[in-house]
Amino acid sequence: MNIILLGPPGAGKGTQARKLVDGRNMIQLSTGDMLRDARSSGTAMGQKVAAIMDAGELVTDEIVIGLIEEKLEGDHGGGFIFDGFPRTLEQADALNDILAKHDASLSHVVAMEVNDKALVQRITARSTCGNCGEVYNDITKPIPADEKCVNCGGSDFKRRADDNEESLRTRLMEYYKKTSPLIGYYHAKGQLVRVPGLGEIDDVAAGIADVLDG
Ligand code: AMP
Numbered sequence: 393m394n395i396i397l398l399g400p401p402g403a404g405k406g407t408q409a410r411k412l413v414d415g416r417n418m419i420q421l422s423t424g425d426m427l428r429d430a431r432s433s434g435t436a437m438g439q440k441v442a443a444i445m446d447a448g449e450l451v452t453d454e455i456v457i458g459l460i461e462e463k464l465e466g467d468h469g470g471g472f473i474f475d476g477f478p479r480t481l482e483q484a485d486a487l488n489d490i491l492a493k494h495d496a497s498l499s500h501v502v503a504m505e506v507n508d509k510a511l512v513q514r515i516t517a518r519s520t521c522g523n524c525g526e527v528y529n530d531i532t533k534p535i536p537a538d539e540k541c542v543n544c545g546g547s548d549f550k551r552r553a554d555d556n557e558e559s560l561r562t563r564l565m566e567y568y569k570k571t572s573p574l575i576g577y578y579h580a581k582g583q584l585v586r587v588p589g590l591g592e593i594d595d596v597a598a599g600i601a602d603v604l605d606g
Pocket of ligand 1: 424449453477554
């Protein structure tokens with residue numbers, strides 16, 4: 393089963409993808425994580441995309457399509473969760489072609505629906521565990537007083553450079569201009585399902601599970 397989690401920044405795609413990895417042996421393919429890894433390991437590509445990411449703009453289709461192509465050559469496990477990819481119609485067309493090359497296809501495109509006010513609140517208050525990726529929120533789920541991650545016990549917490557109001561405005565604009573047309577695209581293909589993205593993590597996960605198992 394191969395699925396796309398589609399939604400604006402802060403919709404909870406990464407959090408839900410990690411739950412699917414744990415519960416279903418699926419493989420999370422987050423282009424955002426891949427690009428951040430390229431940056432921190434200092435590759436030429438990582439250096440090229442750093443300023444674009446910090447500004448909240450999209451990196452070129454060519455770069456992200458190349459990243460995804462590479463990953464699909466490897467182990468397919470219980471299927472792929474595309475998290476943060478595709479973000480443009482060109483990327484969506486490329487994904488169809490790459491999957492077809494591997495005799496694979498998309499089972500569902502899950503559109504996670506969250507209003508803008510919640511996105512701003514989530515993103516500007518967000519930090520993550522540098523070790524396991526567990527997500528915290530200053531208001532709704534603060535880092536524990538002993539500064540140890542509830543999931544792995546790690547104590548290295550990070551805030552993303554682009555999780556500030558200015559970058560977020562650009563990221564939201566990029567989403568509405570370039571990514572939200574994918575909702576119509578996948579609806580027309582009969583692959584789109586909408587799931588409420590607000591609420592408790594487990595409730596959202598249950599909504600997604602209903603779609604996948606239904
Ligand atoms: P994310 O972690 O998915 O929010 O992505 C962080 C940043 O990485 C985005 O704001 C973009 O600059 C870049 N990025 C991630 N995925 C893509 C993609 N599919 N297409 C273009 N840029 C991307």
